[in-house]
Structures are given as structure tokens and as C-alpha cells.
Amino acid sequence: MTMSDAVFNIEKDVPADAVVEVRGICKKYGEVEALRNIDLDFPRGKLTTLLGPSGCGKTTLLKIIAGLIEPSAGEVRVNGRPVTGPGPERAFVFQDFALMPWATVMRNVAFGLELKGMGKAERQSIAAKYIAEVGLSGFEDKYPHELSGGMRQRVGLARAFAVNAEVLLLDEPFSAVDEQNRRKFQEDLLRLVEKERKTFIFVTHSIEEAVYVSDRIVLLSRRPGRVSQIIEPKIDRTASPDAIRRDQGYLDTVEEIWQGLKHYVD
Known part of the structure; x- marks a missing residue:
């Protein structure tokens, strides 16, 4: 070609x-x-x-x-x-992850849905789906400082997908x-x-x-x-x-x- x-x-x-x-x-x-x-x-x-x-x-x-x-x-x-x-x-995935350091993986991924006023159970269900999609099941309660750079980037991707942009x-x-x-x-x-x-x-x-x-x-x-x-x-x-x-x-x-x-x- x-x-x-x-x-x-x-x-x-x-x-x-x-x-x-x-x-x-x-x-x-x-x-x-x-x-x-x-x-x-x-x-x-x-x-x-x-x-x-x-x-x-x-x-x-x-x-x-x-x-x-x-x-x-x-x-x-x-x-x-x-x-x-x-x-x-539109959802933006930043090069430097842009995660909230005080929030767990679950809270970071669900944050956009929280801003939309979605109830806790529903937003956590959606967030869990995308946490699993990016291969981070089992890390829902971890904080960004406990994750590798690659894992933090996966959190950023999951957060972008979760808001259904x-x-x-x-x-x-x-x-x-x-x-x-x-x-x-x-x-x-x-x-x-x-x-x-x-x-x-x-x-x-x-x-x-x-x-x-x-x-x-x-x-x-x-x-x-x-x-x-x-x-x-x-x-x-x-x-x-x-x-x-x-x-x-x-x-x-x-x-x-x-x-x-x-x-x-x-």
C-alpha cells in the first residue's frame, strides 16, 4: 500500500x-x-x-x-x-490523569455522575461497570497514590466513559x-x-x-x-x-x- x-x-x-x-x-x-x-x-x-x-x-x-x-x-x-x-x-482525558487525590477510585470514576445529581447507588453501579472495563476490579477503594501511573490513567479513562459523553x-x-x-x-x-x-x-x-x-x-x-x-x-x-x-x-x-x-x- x-x-x-x-x-x-x-x-x-x-x-x-x-x-x-x-x-x-x-x-x-x-x-x-x-x-x-x-x-x-x-x-x-x-x-x-x-x-x-x-x-x-x-x-x-x-x-x-x-x-x-x-x-x-x-x-x-x-x-x-x-x-x-x-x-x-464531551469528556476530556488529561495526560496527567487529573484525579482527585483525596478520593477513592470509585469516587473519582463516579464524580461526573455525582455532579449530574445521580443517586449514589446508580452512579456506583455505572462506575463499577467501567472500572471493570478498564481492568481495575478490586481497586475501587484504593486512592490515586496507591496506584501505578498506568492504573491512574485507567481511572481517568473509566471516568470519561462513565459520564456517557x-x-x-x-x-x-x-x-x-x-x-x-x-x-x-x-x-x-x-x-x-x-x-x-x-x-x-x-x-x-x-x-x-x-x-x-x-x-x-x-x-x-x-x-x-x-x-x-x-x-x-x-x-x-x-x-x-x-x-x-x-x-x-x-x-x-x-x-x-x-x-x-x-x-x-x-
């Missing part, structure tokens, strides 16, 4: 059922232009990765979609409604764990994507990770970040993880993306 097999025409191939629409997004921090004229659509039930060189505005764009940062120009819509701030239809925004969620746990998390994420059928927007620095987990990859240029290519990896998801990582199509896509990005590396 060549890159031409996987690249969408940016102007013509707009997903028919886009949940998130990004139109003309620009962002400046003083004299620094972080993003310029970003136009993107994120389809329902798919995982789209934002990939590009350091400083290209990946996390900035993710936080604009989350409503945590205001754009300098442009608009984001979720299900046709303008984003003016955070909303219950339609859009999951993940900012380098596996960057703080070792390679073995990172691969396991990638496989768990793919299982949850298939099961939950939500819209995932994922930020990573890893080309291999992006190709492995993504339905679509948005390549951003060096700052100011602009959309340079949209890629759809052609991967047989029914194959085993080891078979996928050895597949020639997977390897070719990783190499083609590297060839497109390496001139941005100083």
Missing part, C-alpha cells in the same frame, strides 16, 4: 454524519500563531488522531474542541450546536506509561472504541500508535498548525495485535507518515 491509497481528499471527503465540525479555527497567543484556518469533521463512531511535530497545536485544537480554550477565530460545533465552553456531550477527547493518554502497558492500553482502547461506538479524538506524538489505533489520522504542519493530510490506515482489525504490527500495510503507512513529517524535525 502507498500513501496515495490512504489519503483522503481534504476538500471532498467530508464524513456524512460528522458529530464534531471545526470551521476556520485560528489561535494566537500574543504574537505566536498556534493554529491557522483549521477545517475538519469528526465522524460518529470513529477514532481520529491528531498527529504532527511538537508545537503544531494538537493539544490546543483538542482543548478548543473541549471548550477549555477559546479560539481567536472560527467555530466548533457538536451535533450542530456551537461550542461556547465545556459540555456534558458522546465525544471522548484524549490528550496523549498513554505517554506516561511504559511500552508494555502502552501496547496493552492501545488494545483496550480499540476494544472500547468498537464496543462504545463513540466519537474519539486522540492526540499522540507516536506515528506507530496513531496508525495502530486510528480510523483516520489528521496530519498537522509545523506551527502555525494547518491540516496537511488526512489518512485512513488500511488495517485488518480482525488480525491479532502482533500480526497487525507486522503487516506490510501498517509498516508502509508508518514509513510514509514519517517521510512526510521528518522534514519538520530539527
Whole structure:
């Protein structure tokens, strides 16, 4: 497979059922232009990765979609409604976990439901389901300081799933764990994507990770970040993880993306 097999025409191939629409997004921090004229659509039930060189505005764009940062120009819509701030239809998984240190795993996972006014029994039932989904059954009464970094990240994922948000925004969620746990998390994420059928927007620095987990990859240029290519990896998801990582199509896509990005590396 060549890159031409996987690249969408940016102007013509707009997903028919886009949940998130990004139109003309620009962002400046003083004299620094972080993003310029970003136009993107994120389809329902798919995982789209934002990939590009350091400083290209990946996390900035993710936080604009989350409503945590205001754009300098442009608009984001979720299900046709303008984003003016955070909303219950979007959940953010932070790189640094952002857990409440004084709260147990159960309380952390159920906290979003508690804020919604849900009764204790119901929210704990929902939280227990997702604690089990991420492999933390038996740790419900533990505190964050008693968990490894990988386990704390699992708590963050469970919390995001528990609130039943339609859009999951993940900012380098596996960057703080070792390679073995990172691969396991990638496989768990793919299982949850298939099961939950939500819209995932994922930020990573890893080309291999992006190709492995993504339905679509948005390549951003060096700052100011602009959309340079949209890629759809052609991967047989029914194959085993080891078979996928050895597949020639997977390897070719990783190499083609590297060839497109390496001139941005100083």
C-alpha cells in the first residue's frame, strides 16, 4: 500500500454524519500563531488522531474542541450546536490523569455522575461497570497514590466513559506509561472504541500508535498548525495485535507518515 491509497481528499471527503465540525479555527497567543484556518469533521463512531511535530497545536485544537480554550477565530460545533465552553456531550482525558487525590477510585470514576445529581447507588453501579472495563476490579477503594501511573490513567479513562459523553477527547493518554502497558492500553482502547461506538479524538506524538489505533489520522504542519493530510490506515482489525504490527500495510503507512513529517524535525 502507498500513501496515495490512504489519503483522503481534504476538500471532498467530508464524513456524512460528522458529530464534531471545526470551521476556520485560528489561535494566537500574543504574537505566536498556534493554529491557522483549521477545517475538519469528526465522524460518529470513529477514532481520529491528531498527529504532527511538537508545537503544531494538537493539544490546543483538542482543548478548543473541549471548550477549555477559546479560539481567536472560527467555530466548533457538536451535533450542530456551537461550542461556547465545556459540555456534558464531551469528556476530556488529561495526560496527567487529573484525579482527585483525596478520593477513592470509585469516587473519582463516579464524580461526573455525582455532579449530574445521580443517586449514589446508580452512579456506583455505572462506575463499577467501567472500572471493570478498564481492568481495575478490586481497586475501587484504593486512592490515586496507591496506584501505578498506568492504573491512574485507567481511572481517568473509566471516568470519561462513565459520564456517557458522546465525544471522548484524549490528550496523549498513554505517554506516561511504559511500552508494555502502552501496547496493552492501545488494545483496550480499540476494544472500547468498537464496543462504545463513540466519537474519539486522540492526540499522540507516536506515528506507530496513531496508525495502530486510528480510523483516520489528521496530519498537522509545523506551527502555525494547518491540516496537511488526512489518512485512513488500511488495517485488518480482525488480525491479532502482533500480526497487525507486522503487516506490510501498517509498516508502509508508518514509513510514509514519517517521510512526510521528518522534514519538520530539527
